[in-house]
Amino acid sequence: MNKSLQKEAKIGVVGAGTMGSGIAQTAATAGHEVFLYDSYNSALENAQKHLGSILQRQVEKDRMTHDEIQQIMGRIHFVEDTTQFEEVSLAIEAVVEDLETKQDVFRRLEGIVPQDCYLATNTSSLSIASLSAALKKPGRFLGTHFFNPAPVMPLVEIIPGIQTDPSTTDQLYDLMDQWGKSPVVAKDTPGFIVNRVARPFYGEALRIYEEGIADIPTIDWAMKELGEFKMGPFELMDFIGNDVNYKVTYTVFKEFFFDPRFKPSFTQKRMYEAGLHGRKTGKGFYDYEDSSNNPEPTRDEELGKQILNRILVMLINEAADAVFMQVASVKGVDTAMKQGVRYPRGLLEWGDELGLEWVLREIKSLQDTYGEDRYRPNPLLKKLVRKNRGFYDLQTAETN
Numbered sequence: 047m048n049k050s051l052q053k054e055a056k057i058g059v060v061g062a063g064t065m066g067s068g069i070a071q072t073a074a075t076a077g078h079e080v081f082l083y084d085s086y087n088s089a090l091e092n093a094q095k096h097l098g099s100i101l102q103r104q105v106e107k108d109r110m111t112h113d114e115i116q117q118i119m120g121r122i123h124f125v126e127d128t129t130q131f132e133e134v135s136l137a138i139e140a141v142v143e144d145l146e147t148k149q150d151v152f153r154r155l156e157g158i159v160p161q162d163c164y165l166a167t168n169t170s171s172l173s174i175a176s177l178s179a180a181l182k183k184p185g186r187f188l189g190t191h192f193f194n195p196a197p198v199m200p201l202v203e204i205i206p207g208i209q210t211d212p213s214t215t216d217q218l219y220d221l222m223d224q225w226g227k228s229p230v231v232a233k234d235t236p237g238f239i240v241n242r243v244a245r246p247f248y249g250e251a252l253r254i255y256e257e258g259i260a261d262i263p264t265i266d267w268a269m270k271e272l273g274e275f276k277m278g279p280f281e282l283m284d285f286i287g288n289d290v291n292y293k294v295t296y297t298v299f300k301e302f303f304f305d306p307r308f309k310p311s312f313t314q315k316r317m318y319e320a321g322l323h324g325r326k327t328g329k330g331f332y333d334y335e336d337s338s339n340n341p342e343p344t345r346d347e348e349l350g351k352q353i354l355n356r357i358l359v360m361l362i363n364e365a366a367d368a369v370f371m372q373v374a375s376v377k378g379v380d381t382a383m384k385q386g387v388r389y390p391r392g393l394l395e396w397g398d399e400l401g402l403e404w405v406l407r408e409i410k411s412l413q414d415t416y417g418e419d420r421y422r423p424n425p426l427l428k429k430l431v432r433k434n435r436g437f438y439d440l441q442t443a444e445t446n
């Protein structure tokens with residue numbers, strides 16, 4: 047790695063909300079001096095309090111010493127202007143998800159930071175290309191997509207835009223590796239890896255529910271009990287928030303020029319419209335105010351397998367598409383889903399294990415039943431079945 051990004055390098059973070067403060071904590075834990083800036087002083091005060099209590103909990107759990115947290119906090123400077131960004135080697139933007147606001151932040155940053163400073167965005171849905179349009183020197187700019195909570199989740203998607211210099215990608219990849227993260231390079235396409243590949247986890251679950259095949263607790267039970275996912279799709283949608291999850295789904299659908307594979311569901315749209323956003327509003331697919339209102343699942347193994355298989359093959363098909371369209375490598379896609387959303391297994395290794403011929407047969411049967419383009423099998427999956435090979439045979443060929 048280039049000397050400019052070693053431990054001595056100072057890091058600037060713009061936006062002291064959930065992600066910005068988590069990124070600042072991560073960088074300071076890795077030994078960097080960090081300048082955390084927000085345009086609202088109250089956000090800075092909240093971030094300072096919040097970080098203090100998160101680190102204090104680490105001491106209570108014996109994961110860090112009092113001295114260590116003092117040092118980490120001592121390395122984070124909560125700044126009310128960006129004057130000190132004159133000294134940084136990397137500036138990461140984590141402000142609200144709005145194109146104009148982010149472009150404006152980058153225009154200003156470019157006038158302050160040194161000529162050789164790298165610039166990164168934590169956007170989850172805007173294209174790197176559209177943000178880079180605001181910059182005079184887009185070669186030093188790329189996406190570094192952290193997952194929430196940033197200090198805990200290992201995945202960072204590294205997203206070069208069409209104007210990013212390859213050396214910028216290499217430098218940021220090495221830096222994330224040095225910070226103890228699991229970086230994965232992804233192409234600048236809607237949803238990058240995780241937010242694209244995970245869509246059927248929610249979408250197909252909603253579809254199964256809408257068709258009346260099973261109720262919500264039964265679908266969640268099947269995915270957890272038989273699929274070993276940490277949370278069921280509906281629990282997870284309630285946790286993320288139906289407002290946030292619906293908007294991400296709609297954005298991916300729109301950005302893919304309305305490909306029916308990503309079509310949002312009316313069920314979730316109505317939940318969003320009604321303000322039933324999930325845990326944060328007390329009600330979503332489940333009632334968090336009075337849990338006695340939540341029905342028990344039907345623990346029918348046969349039905350459970352049907353649910354799991356349908357969602358799983360759709361996830362594998364989507365993961366195959368990410369490889370087919372060269373969004374990421376086989377290993378990259380599997381790492382992203384395990385380290386970014388804690389899937390119990392990589393989807394492509396799971397597919398290989400189940401047998402791709404079986405996966406393809408299941409998808410074709412859905413396509414026959416519904417006649418919808420949503421269920422079209424991916425060309426790479428079809429090719430591998432024709433050749434009697436697995437996804438990891440491709441990975442071996444890639445690395446040899």
Ligand SMILES: NC(=O)c1ccc[n+]([C@@H]2O[C@H](COP(=O)([O-])OP(=O)(O)OC[C@H]3O[C@@H](n4cnc5c(N)ncnc54)[C@H](O)[C@@H]3O)[C@@H](O)[C@H]2O)c1
Pocket residue numbers: 060061062063064065066083084085086089140141142143144147151168169170171191192193194
């Ligand atoms: N929250 C998540 O789970 C998550 C996960 C991955 C990526 N992201 C992305 O990270 C970014 C930040 O998300 P968040 O959840 O931390 O949002 P947030 O609302 O918690 O924080 C955003 C912060 O930006 C500040 N801000 C707004 N405009 C600013 C400006 N012009 N200059 C400086 N500060 C400004 C706000 O005061 C606020 O403190 C977004 O792009 C989001 O899509 C969020």
